[in-house]
Amino acid sequence: MELRQLQYFVKVAKKQHVTQASEELHIAQSAVSRQIHQLEEELGVNLFVQKGRNLQLTPVGKLFLNRVESIFSDLDRAVSEVHEFLDPNVGVIRIGFPHSLGMNLLPTVVASYKKERPGVKFRLKQGTFTSLIRDVMSGEIDLAFISPFPDSHDYVAGELLLTEELYAILPKHHPLAGESVIRLEQLKDEPFVMFSEGFSLQTIVLDACKKAGFVPNLSFEGEETDTIRGLVAAGMGVSLLPEMASTGSGPLQPARLQLLEPRVTRTIGLIRRKGEKLPPVAEGFRAFLLGYFKGE
Known part of the structure; x- marks a missing residue:
């Protein structure tokens, strides 16, 4: 089954006349008739019946027309999407x-x-x-x-x-919350709230703690910066977050302190x-x- 056969079929179905269809397609009438005949042979059904000087779709022809028009609609949409995808202004x-x-x-x-x-x-x-x-x-x-x-x-x-600095975030009631700069080693005895395994930020924090000479005590894990910030603000532990993620707009926010030793970046x-x-x-x-x- 070829695309042009389906195109000829749709045109004949709409015009209900081979001659008129061939004129609009700029194809010889015999060529249109031959393609329709080959399509019917391949499908094993009659798509049209003669009614006077016109052709009328059979019930199965109407069903086939609906499906073919749907295919052409999807094809047109696909072509439009490809052009849109490639257009730097509307893709x-x-x-x-x-x-x-x-x-x-x-x-x-x-x-x-x-x-x-x-x-x-x-x-x-x-x-x-x-x-x-x-x-x-x-x-x-x-x-x-x-x-x-x-x-x-x-x-x-x-x-x-870019390279972004990570900050220590602590509950606002923490004894160190009033400091502007701290060493990571000062948090060695604190419970840590971290990103879950598989998140690169967990690896960065673990490596930083190792450089500071300790293994952090993991108390909570999360997958969103809002969750980690909220847990810290609620007093569930401390954490390290990138500068862009260390502050939020909600009412419950932690204190944010710069780290001096080691300086942690991503x-x-x-x-x-x-x-x-x-x-x-x-x-x-x-x-x-x-x-x-x-x-x-």
């Missing part, structure tokens, strides 16, 4: 991000870009370090903000965007599939981000 950007960037950085850069290209759409997907790399590799997303930024990888490449980068050209709409956003973080 769709599929981008992944870790939760800790979803409250500040991501909304800020998306809003800034939308001012330049209001027709562009964003399809967002949140994930962990591992899942974001996997989704970029599989083509599920075009770009991903990621932390820490991988120095080298066999299947993804990208650019480092890298944030933008990754894409290695060796592949991005769609123009995604490449436009990537170029914007590189300029944005360079202050251009």
Whole structure:
């Protein structure tokens, strides 16, 4: 079954006349009749019956027409989506991000870009370090903000965007809450509220505590910065959070202190599939981000 057979079939069904259909298609009448006949033979049914000088759809022909029109509608939509996807001004950007960037950085850069290209759409997907790399590799997303930024990888490449400092967050009634700067070692006897296993921030905090000479006492685990901040503010422990995620707008907020020894940071980068050209709409956003973080 060929696409042109279906196109001829739809045109004949609409015109109810082979001659009129062939004139609109700019195809010889015999060629249209032959294609319709071959289609009926392949299906094993009669799609039309002669009624006077016109052709009328049989019941099964009406059923087939509905399905074929649905197929053409989906095909037209698919072509439109491809053109839209490739258009840097109205396409769709599929981008992944870790939760800790979803409250500040991501909304800020998306809003800034939308001012330049209001027709562009964003399809967002949140994930962990591992899942974001996997989704970029599989083509599920075009770009991903990621932390820490991988120095080298066999299947993804990208650019480092910024290095962000982590702060200690403590309950406001904590004896150290009034300090402006503390050493991480001063929290060695405190219960820690951390991100769950699989989140890169847990690894960063564990490594920092190891450098400070202790293994933290884990009291609670969470998957969202709001939860961790709330638990700390409620007196359930202490934690380390990136600067962008260490403050919130709710009524219950922890104290935030700068860490001096060791200074704890995380890298944030933008990754894409290695060796592949991005769609123009995604490449436009990537170029914007590189300029944005360079202050251009």
